Amino acid sequence: MAILTLGLATAGSSGAHPDHGGGREDFPGEGVADGSYKQHDGDEGHLPAVSRNVTLVGKAAVTNPSGAGNTGRVADVTAFGDYAYLTAFREPTCENTGVHVMDISDPAHPTEVTSAFIPTSDGSYAGEGIQVEHIDDSPFFHGDLLIHQNETCPGETPPGANSGGISLWDVTDPRSPKPLAMHVGDFTNTAGGLDPAPNQTHSMRMWTNVFDKKTYVALVDDEEATDVDILDITDPRNPVLVNDGLDLGAVFGVDQAAPTNLTSVFSHDMMITKVGRRYVMNMNYWDGGYVMLDVTDPRPGKVSLIAESDYAALDEERSARGHEISPEGNAHQSELSPNRKFLIGTDEDFSPFRIVAKIDSGPHAGTEYTATPATDSKQIGEGTTISGAVTFVGDACAPLPAGTGTALVERGTCTFQAKLDAIIAAGYTAGIVFQNHRDDCLSQVSMAAAGPIPFVFANRFAGLRLLGVPGVTEATACTMTTPATGGESTTVKSVFDGWGYVRLFATDVPTKPGKAGSIRQIDTYAVSESQDPAYAGGFGDLSVHEVAMDPENNNTAYLSYYAAGLRVVKYGKNGIQEVGAFIDEGGNNFWGVEVWKDETGEQYVLASDRDHGLYVFHIDC
Structure with a gap:
């Protein structure tokens, strides 16, 4: 029935990102929870090991100098050249956080370059969002630029200017990172004045515009949650805020009136892709859905809406199991396919029960x-x-x-x-x-x-x-x-109501600036256990987190699914289907996923395990 x-x-919360805390304290010690998602311990509390069409090439644990262990230590992952970079999260203690540097020149034997660790300021941590890009068009900087975001440790009072925003590092020599600019971002407050430190930043993404030769970065602002801040970082030592008013609900009306539970509308994550003569930002706007914007000119009044998705009246994965309930929302992260005809989005949901x-x-x-x-x-x-x-x-x-x-x-x-x-x-x-x-x-x-x-x-x-x-x-x-x-x-x-799962969209993105496009949902995909009440507790977090599209194939993508491991899917106009999976003996807790090629052109998939460090995979399908 x-x-x-x-x-x-x-x-969920409407004033804070559900995956990294629950709002700000009125006074130190009031007792606002920071959110903590710890993995299993021992032989119980995780799904069985599996290796289907996925080969584990190598793995390496990170070093936590605080001595508190690695449970929850690792967050996101990115790679550039022969090095991978893993952000150090606020768990198990918010000490010695920052970015771990991993030498992956031998994918079978990755190793941490402990002397190259990139620290955050005291009282801050790095989490979602890290990126390295080679910059060669700027008159101010030539080399490899790394950016990470900064959030404040739970219970900490931000120490003056040394908190929030993003930090920029020169990693042209990955074994000797050099700071370029620390804690830059949006310093404005609701009263119209300037704060000593920029707002906390949950995530960010940079890109270089080949038309105006400028490099930009878009920020997810924790404190003005609906805003998308954009900085000009062409001179990475002196970033300039160029857009502080990109509220997608207010400007483009991307929120929806029904179902009535979809009220947590805020910016969460984004990617930027060059499509013809325009730059397209696919923005994940939580209960506001998945949004595509033209940010070729990122200044106020110049950004335009290409298309945006709406959630259906009923949750598709629950409906398929005979349970009619409104969707959770929670558009968390997404990527366009190489041919720009598809988009896969991940709806993150850490609670399988709805209050x-x-x-x-x-x-x-x-x-x-x-x-x-x-x-x-x-x-x-x-x-x-x-x-x-x-x-x-x-x-x-x-x-x-x-x-x-x-x-x-x-x-x-x-x-x-x-x-x-x-x-x-x-x-x-x-x-x-x-x-x-x-x-x-x-x-x-x-x-x-x-x-x-x-x-x-x-x-x-x-x-x-x-x-x-x-x-x-x-x-x-x-x-x-x-x-x-x-x-x-x-x-x-x-x-x-199940854990978070995946959506597949067909997209039409015209190559000329100013032209509207479309986005239409084709299918959804969920790990079967994530929709089974028998797995609601005791098996780790069975929500999806991130997606990485295969840059060489218009039909393959890789999913980090926390305690449900790495998942490989095929997608197309007829839907989305799992074709590969990996969970290690003793379980996994994957946060980030990234496609990387070595110097010979061999392709690998990297994943960051929250309780361990880096995993390197070869995909066999």
């Missing part, structure tokens, strides 16, 4: 909202729900009178843990914290709090509706005063 569930609220939250009484009865569970509280799962009337208890920063049922708490003044402890001590069996009075009151937060009861976060609009405030809207919620009393009934439960 099909289960019809449309317009459900998701557990369904609904108001059951009062003026807003029947409306849904997003509820994000605290990291270490009792999770909303099978047999665990929040139901019944809520009782508003203020900020819960002092001992509370005895109570029962669900406490409704306003954010602020004290830590999330203190709030949870207070409502437990008073006798409540569940808690909902809602966003306080602030400009970004519609954003979500992932709370770091531990306790034996369900404890979730909702934005201010949801909180005021739970209080029964009549007439409140998203437009008025941030400025509306919190009433002293109130409380309606609510139900918060979960439903299995």
Whole structure:
């Protein structure tokens, strides 16, 4: 029997990228979770080993000088010449992060050049997005340019100017990297002034325009999440911001009204490809879908929309299994095929369960909202729900009178843990914290709090509706005063909706600037276990992460699928199909995937294992 569930609220966040944290703290130590995705341990907790049409050529672990081990240490991968570069993430501790340099001149025996490690500034880490390009058209720089992004370690106060943005390095001699510019990006704030440090950057992509002979880089801005910042880095020692107003929702209307759960619309990642006389940016805009832009002239008012995708009313992979539910969204990363006729996009989803939250009484009865569970509280799962009337208890920063049922708490003044402890001590069996009075009151937060009861976060609009405030809207919620009393009934439960998977699109990209094109979904693909509730826990994260198109074949692509390993697919006008797979003995946890050729022209696929380092593969199909 099909289960019809449309317009459900998701557990994602609208104010932060779900894969690297849950928003900013109001004060140091408030308890905003950083997000942590650790792999299996030992012989349990992963899928069985497999090697089908894929040969493991070589692998090498990275060195973590902090002594904390490699679990979660490695993030993205890129390669140039005889060297691969792996970003060092914030796990297991946010120490000695930066970029590992690997000599891959002998693919069977890759080795780390430990003396060449590229450090981030103290309190910062590198994650998604690293790239090396040879620059020879600039009058300011000739050589190999490496760029990585910078984000701030959880709980850290950014140290002056040494945080955020991107950092540029000269790696013409990969064994002796030299800094060119550190922490450059968008310094503007919402008040119109300048901050001492640029906004945190989640990802970036650079390209050299053969028409104007300039080199640019597009940034994913963590703090102005809907914006795409573009810098002119022709002089890599003195980057210049040339576009700080590329909000694809506001400028091109790429968001969609239905299904109603697709509300987390922000920039996440991008690629730039020369197509004829134009440069095409395929932007992954989370719940806004996959977008293609003409960035031949990247200045404000000059960028144009080529085409953009919309999500269907029903999730295709769930529908194929008799479960009717709205799609999760989560357009994470994509690449165009070599002939520009296809695009593969990866919808990342770290939670196979969707939190369904609904108001059951009062003026807003029947409306849904997003509820994000605290990291270490009792999770909303099978047999665990929040139901019944809520009782508003203020900020819960002092001992509370005895109570029962669900406490409704306003954010602020004290830590999330203190709030949870207070409502437990008073006798409540569940808690909902809602966003306080602030400009970004519609954003979500992932709370770091531990306790034996369900404890979730909702934005201010949801909180005021739970209080029964009549007439409140998203437009008025941030400025509306919190009433002293109130409380309606609510139900918060979960439903299995699978892990993140892959979409195949047919694309038409005209070669002349200014001409619109099209994008049309052909098919979807998912690792079978990722859509099976039996694998919802205990097998690692079974979401897809990234795709790399084979540059020599218009029908082959490679997928990094976290704990589901490396996957090889064939694609075309008739759909997408898996033809190869690799999971190592003991499991894998792949983040990045990249196609690389050695000096003889032999092609390999590189993958970064979060808990180990670099894997080098040869594809046999």
